[in-house]
Amino acid sequence: MIFARLAAAVLLSLALAASAQATAPPGVDQSAVMGERPPDLLSAYRFFRDPGARQPNAGVTLYDLNTPLYSDGALKFRYLYLPSGTQARYSATDTFDFPVGAVLIKTFAFAEDMRRPEENVRYLETRLLIHRAEGWIALAYVWNAEQTEARLSPIGADIPVSFTDTDGAAAQLEWAVPNRNQCAGCHAREGHNAVLPLGPTARNLNRDVEYPDYAVSGGHATVTVHAGAANQLSTWKMRGMLAGFDTGPDAAPRMANAYDAASGTLEQRARAYLQVNCAHCHNPSGPAHTSGLDLRDGDTVPAEWGVLKRPVAAGRGSADFDFDISPGHPDRSILIYRMESTDPGTMMPELGRTRIDQRAIALMREWIAAMGPDGRAR
């Protein structure tokens, strides 16, 4: 059905555009992606066709996640670039295996009024994860005030931001662009320097998104395709971006949207939140492995995700409480205390937020309050 609609759209666009688009815009600059020294300017990659980085170029695909990482409520615009003729390899459990030359592109932004997220949007930074032959590298590009260009910032930056938050309150914060080590602080695993993507797993990608019109290069012509809403995994497969995905989205794992009560049980939503916001460190080979706390959403038991688990090196992060999660008692749970803190010596996650994710706090409180003594839903 989707395929039929898409095919019709392609044919229609081809018919309309074949002559008009004879001068195709240049595609992504592969030499910029693979060059030893990354370009100073984001525009050099040509991921986008406009200086403001709103219109993705051919080979650059918008994507979205079921449950995103909380970053002070920033808007995020995510794209995947795959070099022509390459594919990502599907995995039901882990981050997809992306080919060398693949780039994950994520722009962080705030709208002047976050209740109207489509108006007056200011880009702060665009982060790239580039898959080089020797492994992934992480780069951050900081947008200028005119919003016409973003410049490489390897050692981080602070950007003052003012906006009206989703509750209508005036908000101000210092947005911290991470330095290279801070990137690795979340994205590194096992060895010291191995940076890896976190978001694009089957279960977090398995959802519909509203696709913008996109460009397809073929021969010496580029055509514009109108796609509309479609499942991401199906779309990636249909576009030839995804190998090894044979089950279809209904049989593939799907993560709940932590913020949408209709998308799963309390436990599914809470653990989706922990997976996305905490498990990149809190897993047996992650930076927080020494805590013994494993917050992945997989097949772990309540004691591993903190139920009746005593703190080890939490310092004053433990407040006056005995356990990470005290079933039935959110007010005696260290997990809630540290999520509600903005003190750098106490807060969790340690990096990447200055505000409190109130919707997540409400979810976690509800989940812990409803827990039976064994940590499972009653």
Place this chain on the structure above:
Amino acid sequence: MKFVMIALAAFGICTGAAEARTWRVQPGATAQQDLQTALIEARPGDTVRLTRGRFELTTGLSLNVDDVTIRGEGQDKTILSFRGQTRGAEGLLITSDGVEVRDLAVEDARGDAIKARDCHGITFRGVRAEWTGGPSEHNGAYGLYPVNCDNVLIRDSIARGASDAGIYVGQSRNIIVRDSTAEYNVAGIEIENSYNADVFGNTATHNAGGILVFDLPGLPQHGGHSVRVFQNHSVANDTRNFAPPGNTVASVPTGTGILIMANRDVHVFENEIGENGTANIIVTSYRNEISDASYNPLPRDIMIRNNTFGRAGFAPAGEIAALAQAGVPLPDVLWDGATTYFAGGSPHQDIVRIVMKDNRDARGGIGSFLSLGVPVAGSDLSEAQPDPSFPPVVDLPEPPRVEIRN
């Protein structure tokens, strides 16, 4: 010079990688960025030299390059102050191998002062980690904090004011802590869930507990063993325990010289231990419930010999105070007496050998010993059946000397 280095690095025209370079950073408005840049751009073998003065820092620093030395001009001359810190869970985080930090101070970090995680080889020499406002539960947890490292060398250093442990070595292997001072912390020096440690020549004073050898359940590495604590001064540990109540160290009674919990093959010898209001040495099992059946909460094969005991038990704290009020005489060395425990829901029993040998006390005696006679680990101390008789003297092989070439 500093900018020259940065420019060279940026344009990639510096001399060969084999040639070690020196980065120089000085205090000032751009110190945060200059220092972090040096720590990112440094290559293995480089030295980052910090001139004397106060570096006012707002964001935690991190180093992820092997074989880098960070060196100041002295622990009272080069000061990294995190009083204005707004970001980062520690002052300095090190995640690479073969790093040495020396001759500088880290003050008033919001969380831990210096944390080294997953390192093969880490050296702190002449480093001071301090919270300058004195003991407070608002201070960071750990001063010098290597965790899951091997070949840890801490020497000639100072830790003050930590709300958990001043010098804390966790889940590590092959460790030397020597000739250092830990004072006004909750725990002065703590070796936790670690294998093969030599702790010697240190002074631990005015902490709640002076030197702790701990093992806790629920961590990737447990079963701590082979620790030698010798030729230290653990005296006048009289600072009230100011740890946040949920923490394990919050249970350390104020006035403890040396505390051994769980672990096996711990040898405590030739120390001077006195003026500790609760006890000079406490040997105890881990007393909370245990879900991990592979964890053993009992201290086993503990040798206490050739120590000099000063006054103890004159101002007992915590549960020990209740015992004293009930008329139990407090000794130099106090053991809970547990030989049985429950782990993972089933009972276990083990042989607990504690040897007291050739110790001296200030009165010309051999020091006193008391078993509380609480047979099951974690039982209420009100069940105590105190027994002052010395345990049998048996031969306990001493763990091998730790050698580190960092």
